[in-house]
Amino acid sequence: MLPELLRVALLGGILATDRAAGWNLMLGQPLVGACLAGALLNPGPEWELWALRIPLGVGVLLQLLLTDPALPAAQRPRDAATAGVIGSSVAILCLERVHPFLSVTTGGILWVLVGTIAGLLASVAGGWMEASLRARNEISARRAEELALEGRVSSFEALYWGGVGRIFLRGATWSAAATVAGVAASAVLLPSVARFVTGPRAGLIFAVLLGVAYASGFHTHVRVFRRGLGWATMGAVAALLVMLRLHGGGP
Amino acid sequence: MIDPEPAAPPAPIPAPPRPLRALDFARMTSRSFYLQALFAPERQQGPGFAFALLPAIRRLYSGARERGSALARHMGFFGTHPVLSGYVLGVAARLEERRAQGIPIGDAAIEDAKRSLASPLAALGDPLFWVTLRPLAGLVGILGMTLFPLADRVGPDLRVLVCPLLALLTYNAVALNHRLFGVRRGYARADEPGKLLHSLRLAPLRGFFERVGAFLFGSLMVLTLWPMTESADPAGLGFAHTASVLAPFALGWIVSALVLRRWPGRCVEIALAAALVALVVSTRV
Numbered sequence: 427m428l429p430e431l432l433r434v435a436l437l438g439g440i441l442a443t444d445r446a447a448g449w450n451l452m453l454g455q456p457l458v459g460a461c462l463a464g465a466l467l468n469p470g471p472e473w474e475l476w477a478l479r480i481p482l483g484v485g486v487l488l489q490l491l492l493t494d495p496a497l498p499a500a501q502r503p504r505d506a507a508t509a510g511v512i513g514s515s516v517a518i519l520c521l522e523r524v525h526p527f528l529s530v531t532t533g534g535i536l537w538v539l540v541g542t543i544a545g546l547l548a549s550v551a552g553g554w555m556e557a558s559l560r561a562r563n564e565i566s567a568r569r570a571e572e573l574a575l576e577g578r579v580s581s582f583e584a585l586y587w588g589g590v591g592r593i594f595l596r597g598a599t600w601s602a603a604a605t606v607a608g609v610a611a612s613a614v615l616l617p618s619v620a621r622f623v624t625g626p627r628a629g630l631i632f633a634v635l636l637g638v639a640y641a642s643g644f645h646t647h648v649r650v651f652r653r654g655l656g657w658a659t660m661g662a663v664a665a666l667l668v669m670l671r672l673h674g675g676g677p
Numbered sequence: 678m679i680d681p682e683p684a685a686p687p688a689p690i691p692a693p694p695r696p697l698r699a700l701d702f703a704r705m706t707s708r709s710f711y712l713q714a715l716f717a718p719e720r721q722q723g724p725g726f727a728f729a730l731l732p733a734i735r736r737l738y739s740g741a742r743e744r745g746s747a748l749a750r751h752m753g754f755f756g757t758h759p760v761l762s763g764y765v766l767g768v769a770a771r772l773e774e775r776r777a778q779g780i781p782i783g784d785a786a787i788e789d790a791k792r793s794l795a796s797p798l799a800a801l802g803d804p805l806f807w808v809t810l811r812p813l814a815g816l817v818g819i820l821g822m823t824l825f826p827l828a829d830r831v832g833p834d835l836r837v838l839v840c841p842l843l844a845l846l847t848y849n850a851v852a853l854n855h856r857l858f859g860v861r862r863g864y865a866r867a868d869e870p871g872k873l874l875h876s877l878r879l880a881p882l883r884g885f886f887e888r889v890g891a892f893l894f895g896s897l898m899v900l901t902l903w904p905m906t907e908s909a910d911p912a913g914l915g916f917a918h919t920a921s922v923l924a925p926f927a928l929g930w931i932v933s934a935l936v937l938r939r940w941p942g943r944c945v946e947i948a949l950a951a952a953l954v955a956l957v958v959s960t961r962v
Contacts, residue, residue, distance in 0.1 A: 446713060446714070446716070447710075447711050447713055447714040448709075448710055448711050448712035448713035448714060448716075448722075448725065448759045449710050449711075450759050450760060450806075450852070451845070451848075451849060451852075452811065452814055452844060452845050452848040452849065452852075453845070455811070455814070455815055455818075455844060456815075457815055457818045457819065457840060457841055457844055458818070458841040458844055458845065461837045461838065461840060461841040462841065464837050465837055465838060478834040478835075478836075478837040479834050479837075481837055482822060482834065482836055482837050482840060485840070485841075486819050486822060486840075489815045489818070489819060490815075490819070491944045491945065491948050492944070492945070493811075493812045493815055494942050494944070495808050495812065495941075496808075496941065496942055497803050497804070497807060497808065498803070498807055500942075501942060502942050502943075504945065539952075542948075543949070543952060546945050546948055546949055547949075549945060550945055560716070560717050560718060561717075563714075563715045563716055563717040564717035564718070564719055566715050566724075567715050567717050567719070567720050567723070567724045567752075570715065570724050570727075570752065571724075571749060571752045573745075574727065574745050574746075574748040574749040574752055575745060575746070575749050576745060577740075577741035577742045577744065577745030577746075578741075578745070579731065579734075579735075579741065579744050579745060579748060582727075582728075582731075582748060583728070583731065586711070586714060586715060586724065586725075586728045589714040589715045590711055590714045593714060622960065626959075627956070627959040627960075630925050630955055630958075630959050631952050631955040631956055631959070633923075633925035633926040633929065634925045634926070634928070634929035634951050634952065634954075634955040635929065635948060635951065635952055635955075636926055636929065637925065637926040637927065637928065637929020637930035637931075637933065637951075638929045638930070638933040638944070638947055638948045638951045639948070640898065640901070640926075640930050641929070641930045641931075641932075641933035641934040641937060642933065642937065642944045642947075642948075643816070643894055643897070644894065644930075644934055645934065645937045645938075645941065646812050647812060647813075647816060647890040647891055647893070647894035648891045648894055648895075649934075649938075650808070651887040651888075651890075651891060653888075653891075654887070654890075654891040655891075656891075657888045657891035657892045657895065658891045658892065658894050658895035658898075659895055660892055660895065661891065661892035661893055661894065661895025661896040661897075661899075662895035662896065662898055662899045663895075664892075664895075664896060665895070665896035665897075665898075665899035665900055666899050669899065669900070669903050
């Protein structure tokens with residue numbers, strides 16, 4: 427598991443830097459993080475059918491659930507950047523290790539659920555850690571000003587690059603640690619409740635979670651904008667016409 | 678006869694400041710990608726702004742003290758949208774250049790110029806990039822999953838790469854233009870910040886992306902519900918069966934939409950609570 431964790435840590439560090447240091451290239455979005463983690467972790471040929479679809483499912487659900495239409499200052503502290511990586515990694519690593527102990531056939535949906543819930547919990551816990559990072563930054567900013575006033579420009583630069591390194595290391599450590607915790611918790615919990623883990627039950631919870639995700643998407647893309655409902659209706663009608671044309675009738 | 682007093686050596690004439698070069702702008706641009714590394718509530722992006730401006734300061738001032746005091750001038754509170762920060766950096770670099778050339782420009786004038794541009798850029802940039810474009814880019818990535826069906830049901834699912842790529846392209850097609858050329862444009866139009874702001878056309882762009890986002894979300898709903906409806910009733914048991922299969926999705930959607938109206942920003946809590954309720958209900962039914 428160590429090589430996988432190193433890849434998770436590297437990816438988590440890069441995505442945390444994108445989000446917190448100011449790259450802001452969209453790498454830190456849950457969909458991107460989850461899919462990249464899925465592409466980096468290869469659970470072996472026997473899992474090939476699910477290995478790339480599970481990260482996609484986790485990424486889509488987390489993208490809809492963790493996209494907040496409020497301005498950043500008004501948002502609740504959530505670490506969405508590493509949530510996708512952690513959710514996807516927990517799902518893939520558990521799939522390989524825990525799935526043989528379960529009798530469920532609809533494994534894809536079950537592991538998408540596990541990954542999504544792990545990602546949601548990780549986003550909340552990661553958000554709590556933001557406060558400590560900001561406090562550390564405040565101390566560094568004061569020291570940076572002192573260095574500038576003393577004319578020690580190179581030391582100022584070194585201090586600033588140290589701040590970038592801190593963000594990377596924090597993201598890397600958090601991603602790896604939360605993945606280990608998620609895999610361990612799943613490995614302990616799921617086999618002990620194996621008789622409750624059935625296909626229909628996983629399907630029901632997945633459907634409800636999908637409904638919540640689409641409600642969140644509706645809130646983000648339609649409700650907060652003037653005339654959003656009208657444009658959404660136009661989009662729905664256009665897609666419906668295309669589908670009817672392609673399928674030559676109803677679903 | 679009194680010997681004339683030996684003439685004092687002439688005071689060294691300070692070397693004229695070197696003008697900023699293309700390489701300095703490139704360095705400032707690359708550093709603007711780390712604008713928020715020391716972000717803290719008190720100064721926000723202040724240290725990051727000074728860090729990004731450092732290549733210009735190095736070019737314009739030669740002594741360590743001069744460089745240090747120029748750096749300290751920009752360490753105070755500064756807050757704007759990170760994608761649009763290049764414009765303010767360009768304006769500040771132009772003013773620092775003039776000051777280094779001996780034109781009397783005070784600290785307050787530089788600070789006023791920065792604030793007069795940074796605040797409207799934040800007010801226009803936050804709703805455009807954070808509220809509209811970033812969610813839209815994610816939505817385009819999600820749509821990629823429905824628009825690119827599996828080529829081979831047992832082969833590797835390439836959508837895992839296509840979807841994030843679509844999201845990245847959508848966002849960066851707009852954002853990178855500002856990030857890469859902002860410093861040069863800000864420097865060139867430092868004397869007319871109003872015209873600079875107007876030329877960016879951020880407000881109309883936001884309105885356009887809002888409409889596109891709502892339109893695509895409507896399409897996504899249909900593209901998701903269509904296959905769900907198709908697969909809900911493979912045995913042809915009728916509408917009642919299809920409705921009962923789709924009921925958990927519809928119920929989750931309606932209840933969450935109502936709760937989100939009351940408590941926006943609580944999606945994570947709502948999702949976890951909904952999953953728990955569904956688990957409990959499934960054990961009772």
